[in-house]
Amino acid sequence: MTHSTQKIHIIGAGISGLIAAIQLESKGYAPILIEATDRAGGRVKTDVVNGYQLDHGFQVLLDAYPKAKEYLDYKALELQPFLPGATIFKNRKSQSIGDPTRSIKMLIPTMTSSVGTLGDKVKVLKLNRDLKNKSIEEIFNSPESSTLVYLRKRGFSQAMITDFFKPFFSGIFLETALSTSSRMFEFVYKMFGEGMATVPKAGIEAIPKQLSSQLKNTTFMFNTSVASVEDNTITLTNGTALESDYTIIATEASQFIANLRGQETLWKSCVNLYYEVEAVGKKQPLIQLVADENTRINNLFYVDALETATTGAKNLLSVTVVDDQDLSEKALVTTVTSELATYCNITDVTFLKAYVIPRALPKLDNLRMDCEASETQLKDTIFLAGDHLLNGSLNAAMISGERAAQAVIEKIEGLLQ
Template sequence: MEKSAYKIHIIGAGISGLIAAQILENHGYCPVIIEASNSVGGRVKTDVVNDYNLDHGFQVLLTSYPAAQKYLNYDALELQQFLPGATIFKNGKSQTIGDPLRSLSLLLPTLFSSVGTFSDKIKILQLNAFLKKKTLTDIFKTEEKSTLNYLQNFGFSKDMIQTFFKPFFSGIFLEPNLETSSRMFEFVYKMFGDGLAVLPKNGIQAIPNQLKNNLKTTRFQFDTSVKEVKNNLIILQDGSEIKTHFTIIATEASHLVSNLKNQETTWKSCDTLYFESKTRNIQKPIIGLIADEKALINNIFYHTSIETSAKAKQELLSVTIVKEHDLSEEKLVKKVTEDLKTYCNIFDIKFLKRYRINMALPKLTNLQYEISSTETKLTSAIFLAGDILLNGSLNAAMISGERAALGVIQTLEDGLIVDELTSEYS
């Protein structure tokens, strides 16, 4: 049976699904991606609203992600760099800190900032050196504790944790108390230290768009919702059925496979609100952190501080909220507007759009960096992919997609069930 004749279906056109398709294509197969929405990207999407690129949540790409280096063409993405630091808003004042070794403009403001003690600044250098030497394999073998406990054990002061680490990493982990595994902290911190935080000129969806455009023989079936997946059968929400040799589920699988019904992933949620502003009070391409505990808002960023393909005439401001709340959109916009005035001295803004992202990041324990292709195998014909298998990152999404596809390929090459499939579909 020709490789191209095998029916291999991938459910979900997010990063994992697209990488899985690429690996299958590289080995001569022609998969079909079934996607519930009308475009690729999954959680990595961008809308154009009023001539602004609005990402679904504030997202960045870390250039040091090994899998991203392997699968993305950075030059073609026209990546725009963030400064390696942050402007911190506290008690009605702001100050900027960062890594002066990587951006000289941050040297004086960091030296003269009141954020953290002198001891804290020494410990930052020690943490940088420690994680520079630590391998990714070692990071994910280290005993897990909460990030908060990790920072406390490292010796950082309460003020340093509250003023910098909490708002910065809460915006990444999408939870306000730094309960996230220390493995994730070390991994993300190392990735920030080894590379740059960037955004494509066309918004974050340029990443899955590039992966889609790399595919040559993959077929897409958009606006198609799957109800159930069985060994050689996919049942759609409209009741129609698709016969298949293999299925890679590159999305939440618990509601699709009967024996996973009680293993649903818990998800972290967040809100991102976009505003139009005539001016910006952070001139450089750097994130703003709100360190006041009473504030609802966590971090802000002026997307027009970096080069963008959008043709907007004013400034674009995003605001991220990770704390739980039960506010209606109207009351949320009002509260955020008040917080921006109170804590950031930001006035005269116009609300554009709110994104409530209920499934922003998986809430995971026992985080892993790697997974073998055999570990992605659920049944003889069903494989799993997605960052939920490893850790909540773009890097993990890519690795898991690659491994699931290799699992399918290995099964075929081993000839374990080829005869049975060939006779059934001949």
């Protein structure tokens, strides 16, 4: 069989599905990408509302990600960097801390900040040094504990954990107890230390758009939902049966495979709210955290503190809620609006839109950096991809898509020999 006669389907046009398609095309194959929504990107999408760029969830690209460097053209994305630090609200006051070794703007605020003791700041420098000298492979081969236990073992004060690490990493890990694996903490912290947190000028969806633009021989089937996957057959929800020589499921597979029912991946959720804000003073590209106990707001960011491709008439504020306590959208908006005024002194706001993201990050144990291509094979002709196979990151999504495509290619070429 020639490459052109191989029917290879990829279910899910998120980052891992797009990378799998890129890999298959590079070897002469012409895959078919099946996507349930109207466009590629999966969880990585951007809407434009009233001229404002609204990412689906507060997302950043850590430009130190090894796989992102391989697949993305950073210059073309016009990446906009955040300052390396954060502004922390507590007791209705704010102060900023950061890494002055990467931005001199953070020197004086960090030195004068009361967040953490002098000993904490020394320990941060030691943590920076230790992780700079620790490879990613070593990180993912290290013994696991929770991030909270890890930070305590490194001697950080409870105040430093409560006022900085907890609000900052709760927004990244999407859980408030710092129960996420220490491997993930070390990996993310290392990536922050070796590069910058960035957002493409046109919003986070510029990433899958750039990946999609690399595909020349891939057929996209948008607004197409899959009901089930069996050997050599994909059944759509409208009853159509598609013949498939090989299928890569680049999304949650348990919904399609009968014998995987009850083995669903657990997911972390969040709610992202956007507000239009009237008057704002000088804005810095710093994430803002709320360290007060029992608040719904985890972090906030003025999107237009960075340069954007489109802009609305006023200022755009993104607010992330990790624990919504099952409030209705109306109740959550009321609560968050009140907290913005009470804790952050942000008033004159108009609610724009909320994104409820039930599958924002996979909830995983025994995190891995990579896997063998053969490990992505579920059945003779069915393969898996997605960050839930490794760790919850864009880097892992890219690796898993690459490995699944490699497994399919090895399978085909092995049969041809």
